[in-house]
Amino acid sequence: MSPAVTTHNDLDDKIRGRTKYVADLHLPGELVGGILRSPHPHARILSIDTRRARAIPGVHAVITAADVPHPPFGPTQYKDWNILARDRVRFIGDEVAAVAAESAEAAAQAIAAIEVVYHPLPAVFDPEEALAAGLAGAAGSGAAARVATRAAAAAGGRATDGSGAWAGEPVVIHDETPDNRPMHIHIERGDVDAAFAKAAIVRGGRYTTNRIYQGHLEPIGVIATWDEAEGLTLITPSHIPYRARETYAAAFGLPEEKVRIQVPPIGGSFGAKYVHKAHLIAAALARAAGRPVRIVFDRYEDMLTAHPRVPLTIDIRIAADETGRFLGKDVTVWGDAGARVYWSPNVLATACSRPDSLYHFGAVRAEGHLMYTNHSPTTCMRGFGNAEMLFAVESVIDEIAEGLGLDPAEVRLRNIVHRGETTVHGYRLDSCELEACVKRVMELSGWSRRKDLPKYRGLGMALGNHVSGYRGIDPRFEGSTAVARLRADGVVEVETGEIDLGQGMSSTYARIAARVLEIDPARVLVKSGDTGRYPFGIGTLASRSTVMGGNAIRLAAERLRDALANFVAEALGPGARFAGGVARVPGPDGRAAPGAPEAGEGGSPAPGVAETFGKVYDLAELARLYRARHAGDALEVRASYTPQTDFPGKDFYGNPSPAYPFAAHVAEVEVDPETGRARVIGYWAVHDAGVVLNRVAATGQVVGGVAQGIGWALMEDLRTHRGAVQNLTLLDYRMPGVADVPPVTVEFVEVPDPHGPFGAKSVGEVAIDPAPAAVANAIAHALGVRGHALPLTAESLWRLQRDARRDGGGA
Amino acid sequence: MNNLSLSINGQLQRVACDPLTPLADVLRDGLRLTGTKIGCRTGECGACTVLLDGEPVLSCLLPVAAVQDAKIQTVEGLAGDPRFEALASAMDACGGAQCGYCTPGIMVTLTAALRQPDRFAPGEYEAALKNNLCRCTGYRAIREAIAQVTAGLQSQEMTAGPARNSTATSEGAEALGQADALGKVAIPR
Amino acid sequence: MWYSAKDLAEALEVLSSERPVVVGGGTDLFVHWPRRKPAFDGRHWLDVHRVSELRLVNMTAEGIVIGAAVTAAQLWQDARLNAVPALQQAARVVGGWQIQNRATLGGNIANASPAADMVAALAALDARVEVASQRGTRMERLTELITGPKRTTLEPDELITRIHLPSWAVGMRQVFLRLDQRGGTDISLVSAAVALRVEDDRVRQASIAVGAAGPVPLRLPEADAHLVGVRLGGPAEDVEGVADRIARAYAEAARPITDVRASADYRRAMVEVLVRRGIRRLLEEWKG
Ligand SMILES: Cc1cc2nc3c(=O)[nH]c(=O)nc-3n(C[C@H](O)[C@H](O)[C@H](O)COP(=O)(O)OP(=O)(O)OC[C@H]3O[C@@H](n4cnc5c(N)ncnc54)[C@H](O)[C@@H]3O)c2cc1C
Ligand code: FES
Numbered sequence A: 001m002s003p004a005v006t007t008h009n010d011l012d013d014k015i016r017g018r019t020k021y022v023a024d025l026h027l028p029g030e031l032v033g034g035i036l037r038s039p040h041p042h043a044r045i046l047s048i049d050t051r052r053a054r055a056i057p058g059v060h061a062v063i064t065a066a067d068v069p070h071p072p073f074g075p076t077q078y079k080d081w082n083i084l085a086r087d088r089v090r091f092i093g094d095e096v097a098a099v100a101a102e103s104a105e106a107a108a109q110a111i112a113a114i115e116v117v118y119h120p121l122p123a124v125f126d127p128e129e130a131l132a133a134g135l136a137g138a139a140g141s142g143a144a145a146r147v148a149t150r151a152a153a154a155a156g157g158r159a160t161d162g163s164g165a166w167a168g169e170p171v172v173i174h175d176e177t178p179d180n181r182p183m184h185i186h187i188e189r190g191d192v193d194a195a196f197a198k199a200a201i202v203r204g205g206r207y208t209t210n211r212i213y214q215g216h217l218e219p220i221g222v223i224a225t226w227d228e229a230e231g232l233t234l235i236t237p238s239h240i241p242y243r244a245r246e247t248y249a250a251a252f253g254l255p256e257e258k259v260r261i262q263v264p265p266i267g268g269s270f271g272a273k274y275v276h277k278a279h280l281i282a283a284a285l286a287r288a289a290g291r292p293v294r295i296v297f298d299r300y301e302d303m304l305t306a307h308p309r310v311p312l313t314i315d316i317r318i319a320a321d322e323t324g325r326f327l328g329k330d331v332t333v334w335g336d337a338g339a340r341v342y343w344s345p346n347v348l349a350t351a352c353s354r355p356d357s358l359y360h361f362g363a364v365r366a367e368g369h370l371m372y373t374n375h376s377p378t379t380c381m382r383g384f385g386n387a388e389m390l391f392a393v394e395s396v397i398d399e400i401a402e403g404l405g406l407d408p409a410e411v412r413l414r415n416i417v418h419r420g421e422t423t424v425h426g427y428r429l430d431s432c433e434l435e436a437c438v439k440r441v442m443e444l445s446g447w448s449r450r451k452d453l454p455k456y457r458g459l460g461m462a463l464g465n466h467v468s469g470y471r472g473i474d475p476r477f478e479g480s481t482a483v484a485r486l487r488a489d490g491v492v493e494v495e496t497g498e499i500d501l502g503q504g505m506s507s508t509y510a511r512i513a514a515r516v517l518e519i520d521p522a523r524v525l526v527k528s529g530d531t532g533r534y535p536f537g538i539g540t541l542a543s544r545s546t547v548m549g550g551n552a553i554r555l556a557a558e559r560l561r562d563a564l565a566n567f568v569a570e571a572l573g574p575g576a577r578f579a580g581g582v583a584r585v586p587g588p589d590g591r592a593a594p595g596a597p598e599a600g601e602g603g604s605p606a607p608g609v610a611e612t613f614g615k616v617y618d619l620a621e622l623a624r625l626y627r628a629r630h631a632g633d634a635l636e637v638r639a640s641y642t643p644q645t646d647f648p649g650k651d652f653y654g655n656p657s658p659a660y661p662f663a664a665h666v667a668e669v670e671v672d673p674e675t676g677r678a679r680v681i682g683y684w685a686v687h688d689a690g691v692v693l694n695r696v697a698a699t700g701q702v703v704g705g706v707a708q709g710i711g712w713a714l715m716e717d718l719r720t721h722r723g724a725v726q727n728l729t730l731l732d733y734r735m736p737g738v739a740d741v742p743p744v745t746v747e748f749v750e751v752p753d754p755h756g757p758f759g760a761k762s763v764g765e766v767a768i769d770p771a772p773a774a775v776a777n778a779i780a781h782a783l784g785v786r787g788h789a790l791p792l793t794a795e796s797l798w799r800l801q802r803d804a805r806r807d808g809g810g811a
Numbered sequence B: 001m002n003n004l005s006l007s008i009n010g011q012l013q014r015v016a017c018d019p020l021t022p023l024a025d026v027l028r029d030g031l032r033l034t035g036t037k038i039g040c041r042t043g044e045c046g047a048c049t050v051l052l053d054g055e056p057v058l059s060c061l062l063p064v065a066a067v068q069d070a071k072i073q074t075v076e077g078l079a080g081d082p083r084f085e086a087l088a089s090a091m092d093a094c095g096g097a098q099c100g101y102c103t104p105g106i107m108v109t110l111t112a113a114l115r116q117p118d119r120f121a122p123g124e125y126e127a128a129l130k131n132n133l134c135r136c137t138g139y140r141a142i143r144e145a146i147a148q149v150t151a152g153l154q155s156q157e158m159t160a161g162p163a164r165n166s167t168a169t170s171e172g173a174e175a176l177g178q179a180d181a182l183g184k185v186a187i188p189r
Numbered sequence C: 001m002w003y004s005a006k007d008l009a010e011a012l013e014v015l016s017s018e019r020p021v022v023v024g025g026g027t028d029l030f031v032h033w034p035r036r037k038p039a040f041d042g043r044h045w046l047d048v049h050r051v052s053e054l055r056l057v058n059m060t061a062e063g064i065v066i067g068a069a070v071t072a073a074q075l076w077q078d079a080r081l082n083a084v085p086a087l088q089q090a091a092r093v094v095g096g097w098q099i100q101n102r103a104t105l106g107g108n109i110a111n112a113s114p115a116a117d118m119v120a121a122l123a124a125l126d127a128r129v130e131v132a133s134q135r136g137t138r139m140e141r142l143t144e145l146i147t148g149p150k151r152t153t154l155e156p157d158e159l160i161t162r163i164h165l166p167s168w169a170v171g172m173r174q175v176f177l178r179l180d181q182r183g184g185t186d187i188s189l190v191s192a193a194v195a196l197r198v199e200d201d202r203v204r205q206a207s208i209a210v211g212a213a214g215p216v217p218l219r220l221p222e223a224d225a226h227l228v229g230v231r232l233g234g235p236a237e238d239v240e241g242v243a244d245r246i247a248r249a250y251a252e253a254a255r256p257i258t259d260v261r262a263s264a265d266y267r268r269a270m271v272e273v274l275v276r277r278g279i280r281r282l283l284e285e286w287k288g
């Protein structure tokens, strides 16, 4: 046997500070890039003068819209992007010009020396007002007048900024979209009005979700090089690099093959880093300067230009009969896309539909308006619209339970989905342990204590579901591809197009391959993160990595196993077997060599069968044998996994994912009645993630998601005023510290899913889905009044109680 | 531009730079000690934590001129320190790092805390982490790692005396005399 | 030019000749340095954190003298200062451990942020600040040295050298409370320090200060005086009544602002809550 070569431990590198993130990398001759941004939320650019900037020593390139191509492009079907703003800026932070210089100081000086003359235009910041502002342009339209009145009325009762900022004049943010509404969804199944007519109880209201900053600890960064022969290379932590490549190739009119994205370790993204204007600008600068250009944001620029979660304004009603069985659900959702479309359409679509495959609501109707505003563009974050809508849905469910005098857990149990069902939108639930999750989380949390809790303590429950890959991401295809290769040292190298975000993807993949090949996972090396080297992958979003990438890895590993078995038979004789990660050649008596494997002479080429009787060959020896017979080439196989799923068309019907994970969470809070400050003091999460392949990583995903959910519910909000972010530091954008997160108990109900690799489903996003709602429900239980606008800060809870007392006193 | 001499990880380093340059930048750009990360430059995230004469401080807020006569240890320089090593294996086993960007800063802070058990009440080592943010882990795995280490150190002290790691580098150990300190210090329960 | 002074004489000389920016721990000065740097172009710097005279803590017959370069971490770790728990509690809440290892008492004062925590505790303890220059030394009440947000009476050649706490402050029942919004580093929305001398079960002296609820720390000695004579173990309503009255007086006198962290009305209401809580905690729950 050869000495066991084990693969490198990435986690140990991170712990010791050896991991190199993009900010830690440097290319010879690189320049520092800087971006000049609009100070106006909406303005016409009258002129740009770059002469003074060009004269600054050390400046190698100064570019404006005049220096870059302007094809229609963008990361989704809405092609509203540019590389640099031409004629008009649409939000504070919109990119107007850029420089590349020898030093950060020179770049900053050059940015300051660019003179831009703007003519400010009226701006709109509220999604409902944006529709009215667009329609106001279509003079005399009756619809405009109606919407304008409704918007004005609604603006009065809203916590979000925008009130008073829009004076009623026409504002059109993109001329191609005169109503400022790039997407308008209507989904309706069943007779909703009839359902509400026969209801014993209807509850609902307006819920608003906040502008959540992804809060990646590593700021946005990129290094670009441009070479006429090789094309554009970007070193940047994108977790959807192939999609980014396609977008950037379109922007520069290049074939995709001439754009290469190399992905260094990612210091957190949660949705923020997959595609970014800074990448395009670095590329344009690299081309203009003829040298590599690096742009690494500081926290200030990262927050000023952040593309947060899409804030939603949700009008919701749910109808139920007297036993608590739901009859109908009706929602209208306004999403603030900001001034360009990043990933907001899918977020809105998810909000409009996903919870309908968690509960049986009966008849459902959803209307979604995705609105351009003069805010910085918004995009996806873990939870992706579903967590937002679940905040509203789960709040209303608790109100129904209260209205009927029922236990909120009981109401949930009466309405949840089960295995074997096809949901109202066509999701096929081939595995679903939701009921077991609810029952287990009740036990773990001591749910029966709920009615006896002291004053100002509360227990809240919320459920969640998600997908494991989503067919709607790309109309052309879904699935994943992996390559498996037997390296000369016996290590199995697997390549994937999916990207590790720190969620443990690589170690899960290593386990999958190791399980197929019956070897130690430490002898599998997972490689990913270079569009120029590794197979195509759709990327890490929609909780794809475990099921899509994992199945591809499993298939590739199986193919490698089969190829090894064939090769063993061919090279070592028909009696030789490949099993348990080694090849065994039967002894003269026909039996495989017993006991401890002994060293074979794998180094000698093509040994005769007779000489190998009773021998055991490990992978390193097999690799040498294989190469000896194949001109030095390594044994390599490739496999693609394509799930049997449906593309959700215009009607949003179909089965979009091979496997659906579920979760039931309970939060316990204590609210200081005088200050309003709420603390989460207990948290229990029970998940159906199918078979858990990597317990440490899966648990870490759940706890991390819960912590983010706690921050979301209690303290986080990018506050804007007329399009300008007000809290531009991590001091005033409060993410939870260690003392804000209670001990979180995590359990899994493990039943294999028929489609997941070894029965596994996803866990990354479903981890956060119920969390804000669970916390909000616990607070409502503690206080007896309910907050409808996230975050539920100390001050907002103080106001809520004060207003409740006032109203109570007045009645 | 000034010529400054600094003691970093037990070695004397000469650097020529503006005396106001944050230590974090001197370490990262000048000396390529990129284990010290920059997450905010405003003192909140703790990713830039280093030890200054054994005490954790934020290197983004420290002009390099202010640390000329001090002993600086970065995460790279802690390798070999028995407490660092014990914490490193516990963090690995517990999954204490996800994206890993916060991790070196947390390792530096916790190593200092474990060396000064009299400062933090038993079971409250996490109080040392108020100045460190982690967006990925929700802190549970980090808490587990601390618990593992403190339990391990306790049982070692009860049975075999203080742990000494044979791979301890001379700089790592000598800079703070922590091999000595470790002999004396008892971790409270 | 960066000057690192070893003793007071050297520091005062540099101050007099170069008018440098004084650096304590730098935790206020160097926040977001690359963006702040241009504002300090051409300035000289005087690092005082090694000035031996500024690093001492002395217990004297007149009270306690604390050097201006003593750090927050030293304050909460120095067993002698257990005699002034309000100051120790405030020191332990400033930033986190890393910040506390650098943040100096002098910097907290000179920075004159309305939200400064150690300042609020010092104000309740009637601290006096010793200020030195080559021209001489002066003593000023802390609440007079700080004249507004980021404003003090310090002249460009002056240095805060020591902070003096009166002997009566030693051993008083004291508490420092702050309202913040998370368990990570945060800034006070409102803070309150309350100190009471209790002898023979009666309050003999009371001193309260409120932070972050106006341009300077708020003190209302007339209101505090209502506590004098209150009997411990007396009828709960009496204690509550006095606490309520004083708390309301502080809330009414507060001049809080509305900013991205909180609104003025919330801050004002919280002044009342914190002052009331502080008083009641000392009267009802204090364990010496
Ligand atoms: C993340 C973070 C969290 C924080 N949290 C808190 C908190 O919770 N509570 C709180 O109160 N503060 C907090 N602060 C602010 C800061 O840490 C404190 O104000 C600290 O006490 C400042 O001391 P320093 O020595 O670091 O000041 P420096 O930054 O060194 O100086 C501050 C100012 O004081 C002047 N100065 C310093 N020493 C003297 C002297 N001896 N004589 C005259 N002038 C002098 C300087 O010239 C400068 O103008 C926080 C800061 C950060 C970055
Ligand atoms: S970079 Fe220094 S604390 Fe964040």
Ligand code: FES
Residues within 6 Å of the ligand: A217, A267, A268, A502, B096, B097, B098, B099, B100, B101, B102, B103, B133, B134, B135, B136, B137
């Ligand atoms: S592991 Fe990502 S921030 Fe801590």
